[in-house]
Amino acid sequence: MNNIDQIRQQVRTAYGSAVGKPRGSLTTPALILDLEVARRNIQFMASRFRTMPAKLRPHIKVQKCAELARLQVEAGAIGVCTATVWEAIVMSRSGIQDVLIANEVVGREKIAALAGAAREGHLTVAVDDAGNAADLSDAARAAGSRLDVLIEVDVGMGRGGVRSAEQALGLARSLEKLPGLRLRGVQGYEGHCMLEPDRAERIRKARAAMDQLGTAVQALKKAGLNCEVVSGGGTGTYDITGANPLVTEVQAGSYVFMDNFHGNLVPGFSPALTVLGTVAIRQGNTIVLDCGRKSIGIDFVLPTLVEYPFYQARAFAEEHALFDVDERCRLTVGGTAELIPGYAPTTVNLYDAYHVVENGLVTDIWPIIPRGPGHGGLA
Numbered sequence: 001m002n003n004i005d006q007i008r009q010q011v012r013t014a015y016g017s018a019v020g021k022p023r024g025s026l027t028t029p030a031l032i033l034d035l036e037v038a039r040r041n042i043q044f045m046a047s048r049f050r051t052m053p054a055k056l057r058p059h060i061k062v063q064k065c066a067e068l069a070r071l072q073v074e075a076g077a078i079g080v081c082t083a084t085v086w087e088a089i090v091m092s093r094s095g096i097q098d099v100l101i102a103n104e105v106v107g108r109e110k111i112a113a114l115a116g117a118a119r120e121g122h123l124t125v126a127v128d129d130a131g132n133a134a135d136l137s138d139a140a141r142a143a144g145s146r147l148d149v150l151i152e153v154d155v156g157m158g159r160g161g162v163r164s165a166e167q168a169l170g171l172a173r174s175l176e177k178l179p180g181l182r183l184r185g186v187q188g189y190e191g192h193c194m195l196e197p198d199r200a201e202r203i204r205k206a207r208a209a210m211d212q213l214g215t216a217v218q219a220l221k222k223a224g225l226n227c228e229v230v231s232g233g234g235t236g237t238y239d240i241t242g243a244n245p246l247v248t249e250v251q252a253g254s255y256v257f258m259d260n261f262h263g264n265l266v267p268g269f270s271p272a273l274t275v276l277g278t279v280a281i282r283q284g285n286t287i288v289l290d291c292g293r294k295s296i297g298i299d300f301v302l303p304t305l306v307e308y309p310f311y312q313a314r315a316f317a318e319e320h321a322l323f324d325v326d327e328r329c330r331l332t333v334g335g336t337a338e339l340i341p342g343y344a345p346t347t348v349n350l351y352d353a354y355h356v357v358e359n360g361l362v363t364d365i366w367p368i369i370p371r372g373p374g375h376g377g378l379a
């Protein structure tokens, strides 16, 4: 049994007693995945991609769950992308055949793990630095494997990526001399566009970002270098970037759950991920649930109560979620309520497992691997 199977089994054993229970009766805080809603989100996205030139490569840093990734691939996704090498190893060993680490992998141990995993599965990694590329090449040679690479180009976000088409070309030329690496194309993630509330402005910004990526594509192609993959996009821009003829694949991930952050910006999807909390305190018009910041992601936008979407949260302390309510609120001490996370990826990362719910009952436990920061016991 490998490490991943062991973790999977431990988690299933630890949470298995919840199977068969109604969604409102779990030990709280509990992470709930409404499978029917997630399936609808996956099908809706798959149907949108059937009419666009680009393919879908969902970003699984959002959900860290092989069971969900398999549903996405069955619905037509060409593979997945991940944020970390550990997520990539889990996906690859869980049977996902085409995995892109949409980030730079740096550090001897991580690079060795990546090169080793590339012996068993098809892994692609983003690079933006010649020294890092040389390290990847050395590790691939030592492991007897081959790594595919995409050159990351900064398209306005100012995070990873070479800063110009000339730099992309220079890096591509140095890759040619590195055994064990194969250049497949470019990646440009327009993360700075995702928060843009004005749809027309988001379209303008996302197109400008892809035009910037296009200059790097042209430079590589003009020099006779391979650029068959052009990867970018997220949930906020999937239909803009996916419709762009330059782009071959879109890295949207959050659509599977639709947290409050994305739900306000992207129509057509519904919230599939909730946190169940218990009302621990009710004093006057203040209710306090047992699911504070250690239980739910509050980045960008605050969580809301499913049943009472009109109440604004007042604060999220470590273990306390505070809402100011009024006479319409029927919640009393000991009652439970579900919350839609502000941001799903930072919520999921706090949990061992999803309580998979169908028709109101828990039907399965799906492990979150690797949970937390880093390797989660996989290194």
Ligand SMILES: Cc1ncc(COP(=O)(O)O)c(C=O)c1O
Residues within 6 Å of the ligand: 059, 062, 102, 103, 189, 191, 194, 232, 233, 234, 235, 236, 251, 252, 253, 254, 255
């Ligand atoms: C490189 C990269 N690609 C794609 C995404 C898209 O994810 P989402 O669909 O959650 O917006 C992200 C999100 O952080 C990312 O970092």
